Amino acid sequence: MPNEDHEKNRQAWNEMAEVHYKHPGYRVDEFLDGASTLKSIELEEVGDVSGLSLLHLFCQFGLDTLSWARLGASVTGVDISDKSIEYARLLTDKAKLKAQFIRCDVLDLIGKIDDRFDIVFQSYGTHCWTSDLTRWAQVVVHHLKPDGIFYMVDFHPVVSVLEYDEVSYFKKGPYRYSGEPDYCDRTYRIKNQLVEWQHTLADIVNSLIEADLSILSLNEFDKSVDPGHDDWIRKGQYYYPPEGFSRFPLMFSIKARKPKM
């Protein structure tokens, strides 16, 4: 039985994919002209992917997936949204790249593909859509080859607590909301309901440890790929709160390894 809350998110992300694909914030035209959408954090922390197989979870319409392909990885992207996967396949053709895209709930992925990967990757806006961290970590470890690397970079779970009155750091939710402005096109109000979950950093890390992954690094960053508020200062690919504002973690990354055998 499909998870009802995830199915609501599927409809909402179908709606949002149409908005995002056409929005300049997603830089689709620049990507088609050869630009990478990957950020320096993941490029440095993941390292050379040339000749490696990479599974991208929560891939949206595949801009990052295809950017890894341009760096020589053999890529597979997974997303729950039908529209996103349609656009990802269109972009693969337009960019004349090779990639496999699968429409699937990440939590249902085991049994949908047989492959095991050198790298499992996810980034920027993923753990909040995951209702079950134990299941998620099982999916990650199942699809890694022995000695394979899991890498995620995402918004720090403390950010939603500071942004939204109703969110508590230690209360998992689900948090349901409707009629919110889209995070990319602030003039567009999302008609479908969205359902998010709040996970502590400890819960995320511990679910990976319980799935038998070894944590290689856990990093926190005082900058964000999200523009935040009007007075935030852009430096290159990242945004910082204004001078004098006390610093708190805006993003985190985790790198972990599956045992050799």
Ligand SMILES: C[S@@+](CC[C@H](N)C(=O)[O-])C[C@H]1O[C@@H](n2cnc3c(N)ncnc32)[C@H](O)[C@@H]1O
């Ligand atoms: C903020 S976007 C991730 C953006 C990503 N950094 C990228 O490469 O564009 C979140 C994505 O997660 C997907 N998603 C949400 N819930 C999901 C689920 N249960 N399984 C798979 N994908 C899911 C949405 O469809 C959406 O495309």
